[in-house]
Amino acid sequence: MFKIDPDILVAAICSWGGLAQIEKAREECRELIEALDDYLANPTAETINHVAEETADVLIMTHQLAMIFSPSSVHLWVKMKMERLKGLLALGGSVHEIPHRDEHRRRDLQGPPVGGES
Numbered sequence: 001m002f003k004i005d006p007d008i009l010v011a012a013i014c015s016w017g018g019l020a021q022i023e024k025a026r027e028e029c030r031e032l033i034e035a036l037d038d039y040l041a042n043p044t045a046e047t048i049n050h051v052a053e054e055t056a057d058v059l060i061m062t063h064q065l066a067m068i069f070s071p072s073s074v075h076l077w078v079k080m081k082m083e084r085l086k087g088l089l090a091l092g093g094s095v096h097e098i099p100h101r102d103e104h105r106r107r108d109l110q111g112p113p114v115g116g117e118s
């Protein structure tokens, strides 16, 4: 969907270090939240463009977080969560209306299935 060159991400992590990139990820997530707040309060072409810019920053930083923490674990989580999302969609409901959402959350906290296929 988006072309993010992993070599550039590795170079960024090697240049500035993992901790600096983790802090940068936190900063970019805060900026995205602020941009979304601005958009929700005032949906204009300008606020939409700002959300797009901050979404790009967060995508770039979350890819780095995956590299720093555990690409294989993130891969399993993404796979599991996309399968869950697909299942929710098949039920025709909204994620906000799922009665046992806390149960999903508890399962999430247990971590991805061990030995899952990649």
Ligand SMILES: [Mg+2]
Pocket: 028, 031, 053, 054, 057
């Ligand atoms: Mg930003």
